[in-house]
Amino acid sequence: KSAGRGVAVEFAPSMERDVLGTQRLALDLAHAIAADELTLQYQPLVCAKGSPIYGLEALLRWQHPERGMIPPMVFIEVAEKTDLIRDLGDWVIRRAFADSRHWPDLVTAINLSPAQLRAPGFVEKVATLAREMNIDPTMFELEVTEMVLIEDVARAAEKLGQLKEIGFTIALDDFGSGYASLAYLSQIPFDRLKIDRSFVEDLRSKSGADGVIRSIVGLGCSMGLSVTAEGVEDAQQHRFLQEAGCTHMQGFLFHRPLTVEAVMTLRSARPQQKLRA
Ligand code: C2E
Ligand code: MG
Ligand code: MG
Ligand code: MG
Numbered sequence: 001k002s003a004g005r006g007v008a009v010e011f012a013p014s015m016e017r018d019v020l021g022t023q024r025l026a027l028d029l030a031h032a033i034a035a036d037e038l039t040l041q042y043q044p045l046v047c048a049k050g051s052p053i054y055g056l057e058a059l060l061r062w063q064h065p066e067r068g069m070i071p072p073m074v075f076i077e078v079a080e081k082t083d084l085i086r087d088l089g090d091w092v093i094r095r096a097f098a099d100s101r102h103w104p105d106l107v108t109a110i111n112l113s114p115a116q117l118r119a120p121g122f123v124e125k126v127a128t129l130a131r132e133m134n135i136d137p138t139m140f141e142l143e144v145t146e147m148v149l150i151e152d153v154a155r156a157a158e159k160l161g162q163l164k165e166i167g168f169t170i171a172l173d174d175f176g177s178g179y180a181s182l183a184y185l186s187q188i189p190f191d192r193l194k195i196d197r198s199f200v201e202d203l204r205s206k207s208g209a210d211g212v213i214r215s216i217v218g219l220g221c222s223m224g225l226s227v228t229a230e231g232v233e234d235a236q237q238h239r240f241l242q243e244a245g246c247t248h249m250q251g252f253l254f255h256r257p258l259t260v261e262a263v264m265t266l267r268s269a270r271p272q273q274k275l276r277a
Pocket of ligand 3: 173174194230
């Protein structure tokens with residue numbers, strides 16, 4: 001009964017606390033997906049120069065009825081340990097496709113987790129959904145992390161290649177934060193690198209962070225990729241990153257993640273903003 005909301009739970013007494021916490025969160029999450037308790041917020045993606053908005057990254061939000069706002073890093077990890085990530089991932093794609101109708105002139109970026117890409121029939125499922133919902137894949141960017149590449153580069157390359165053929169743009173998210181060998185970079189048809197927020201953060205404190213960023217930008221540019229800096233919080237970082245050659249940016253300096261309504265309000269307040277790639 002204490003589980004509430006009609007959920008039956010039975011735990012072995014020997015289970016450890018964190019396991020219990022994970023199981024509980026997984027049950028709550030399954031319920032949340034079914035009950036539509038999740039939402040997407042959208043963080044504007046801007047061009048480095050003049051910072052006009054060219055796109056929006058969809059970011060999952062879960063307002064838990066008892067625990068309050070749970071960060072996506074926490075519940076996505078739980079979803080990945082169970083099969084929930086597939087339902088969750090499907091939900092995100094469907095919702096982002098639907099929400100994008102509000103901004104047909106902007107790119108919508110969607111995060112994919114490794115388990116989604118691994119699932120048989122994923123590419124076909126996305127292609128079918130895009131057709132059914134009548135969306136233009138060229139206006140969508142799919143973000144994957146190095147985690148996608150660690151298990152099976154060949155398979156990831158094949159699937160991402162197919163998604164790209166359909167018209168989707170493919171971005172490598174959190175670049176530099178993972179443990180994958182750089183060898184994959186030439187095997188996967190990426191269009192964009194997103195420099196991990198930690199490097200941008202290090203600009204404030206660590207000497208040498210500037211050199212690392214310049215090298216990443218150089219690597220991306222020489223491979224013909226666009227380079228986005230994530231987590232830009234102050235004007236000094238912005239200036240350095242732009243000068244270093246980052247073409248696109250994202251961060252609290254420009255905009256925080258916004259509800260769909262807030263995106264609409266922002267855009268109606270700045271009607272002069274036009275798409276610039
Ligand atoms: P991410 O894809 O790298 O998304 C960017 C994260 O950085 C977001 O955190 C965003 O709020 C945060 N951020 C952006 N600018 C700044 C800044 O200037 N300063 C700081 N401190 N943070 C900034 P959020 O929304 O908590 O998401 C965390 C991660 O959860 C995402 O990182 C992504 O890996 C994952 N995630 C979120 N939504 C989804 C989803 O729908 N599917 C999957 N598979 N993963 C998702
Ligand atoms: Mg992302
Ligand atoms: Mg990122
Ligand atoms: Mg990140």
